[in-house]
Amino acid sequence: MPKMFSKAPAFWERRGPISLLLWPLSFLFGQLLRLRKLLNEFDLRGKKTARVPIIIVGNIRVGGTGKTPIVISLAERLSELGWHPGIISRGYGADTQTAPMLVTSDSDPTLVGDEPVLIAKRTNNQFPLYVYPKRKQSIAALLHAYPEVNVIISDDGLQHSGLVRWPAREGGRDVEFVVRDQRGEGNGFLLPAGPLREPLTRERDATLIMGSAASLTAKADEYFLGRRAFTLRPHFGRPYQLNNPQAYKTLDDMSLAYSGKPGRTRITAVAAIGNPKRFFSDLEKHGLKITGIGLPDHSSFTPEFFQKIDADCILITEKDAVKCKDINDARIWVIPMHLNIPEDLLEWLQTILHRPDPNRYTL
Template sequence: MSFSFFRKAPKFWERRGPTSLILWPLSWLYGLILRARKLVLDTGLIKQKPAPVPVIIVGNIRVGGTGKTPIVIALAERLQQLGWNPGIISRGYGSSSQLAPLQVKSDSDPALVGDEPVLIAKRTHNQFPIWVFPKRQQSIRALLKQSPNVNVIISDDGLQHTGLARWPAREGGRDIEFVVRDGRGEGNRFLLPAGPLREPATRERDATLLTAKDSAHKIGQQEDYFQGRRAFSLLANLGAAYQLINPNNHQTLSQIADSYLPNKITAVAALGNPQRFFDDLLSQGIAGKYIPLPDHASYTPEFFEKLNAQCILITEKDAVKCAAINDERIWVVPLSLSLPDNLAEWLQSILQRPDPYRYNL
């Protein structure tokens, strides 16, 4: 199910009020549809063929981005260090109409395959096979046919994709479901359209990945959300910025803060949660004008020409859509994310389990 209509979260999603309460009957109806769909799957009337290799799903229950893409990159790189050969699949949000799975490379057109898969390919220097298609089972088959050495697949999103059969780790299998949660949490905790949730916050999952800076403190306080659930805090850091038209030209964020007056710096972000990027910049001493745009928004040279700034800061996700833009003022701020050792060890222990399908299907 597509939720592209909600590319920019309305404010009433964050707390309950008159608007969300008026829309609540529609949320109840949506929840009824979800329960009916789950019931059909639980009865086994629809036969699903599992993937021949373990699948790690990195998703969110909240509409809009919660920081999944850096996690997918970090997971692929860490699994490779552990001796695995990962492949990556994605729906390819914003991609053109496709009739079959497409392989993504760093020079692929974001309009054709989506901005996030191209970002993953660029950041990982095409080390991992990446395929996009809304029907993820078909992507898996295409990926494994092209790269038969792949022995674990990471799905960028897909928690709500019922066509992707899996045996979650919590049930003794090797497939893993991660729910990514950022500082916004679940807002008013209503389902769409009264709230931001694609499914209830109580959904089962193997683990929650927390990207908010104060997540460790919340876990320590045993917030209700974390009761009885495995959760890992992930630390993200902004790196030195590089010039869009000359990636070999770098400036640290401290140098940018010292070189330009705040009223001459503009930061632009088309993310699910652009405020997090702006907050991270501010914590690094970058004050200026912040322009949030809807997630996956595209850019034109005219857009940047109208900005009254000497320095324009954008994310790497935005940069993949700006390849045709020649503006020396634009600097790209990379974000790196590290996985805690206990997460890597837990992953390894799950993936090394024997294939449960071999004995149960």
């Protein structure tokens, strides 16, 4: 999310005086995007693509839409099918790096980003994962160190012009996924009047819808016209205690144990993710009565922050948990998020990945 907005402003969700006042800036931003696209297309044939297919999991809306669980599940399922995935990410906070860095579950999230560390932790370091703002260099470093890798998954990168690719829709074998959550596209304006980094009509090989397709906005027909879409349904895993990961409780157990007295909510949920409201809403759907504390995406935590929370139980996301490994508070429980990749998506994806390289370029 742009640094000028630590949280998504409310006017991004609907058109009103503020968004209309900022619309001329959005129009200018759109013209710059068109110019950049034209320049990239003009010079595209002079650039080299990677020697392996690239799967980009990105979004056109600023802020998190649920890309990380998709990256994890894609890597795991492709591995089960005999592929050897590698993963690249920009890495929030990795601007001080001078070269691509291999991420493991023990890496410092303040240096490489919380999402890459979460991916490494959830996959038990099974897949080589490199972070660097220049993704082309990450790919080169990854393939040099791990020549057995035959497909790369990019966590975000749709707007990264240095990541050269020929998408499947153009006859290539690279795949561009646009992830869409239940917020939709807000007021439909580009930054800064709205939440979009690219126009609503941005090309993509497929749209991945996080949650129920029944809650799509009225713009759904326009948004999906002539495009492939798959619905993914994330679900909570079994909560575990932050300072004792071998200790588990079910959400039903928590609801019974912390039902609270009239007038008091004994559970506080904390989330520093792109869409905290989704986390809180999903908890409430499981029957939990919570007080929600939403923070800007990628916020860090201190022991003092949690000490000030008056609650018997504190629930956090796995993404936030990787930044709390030095915090010893028995009240904190981590809620993992999982999702399953639909079989029809995997079947379609494999037909693309098995295509012969149409360009025979090497990175």
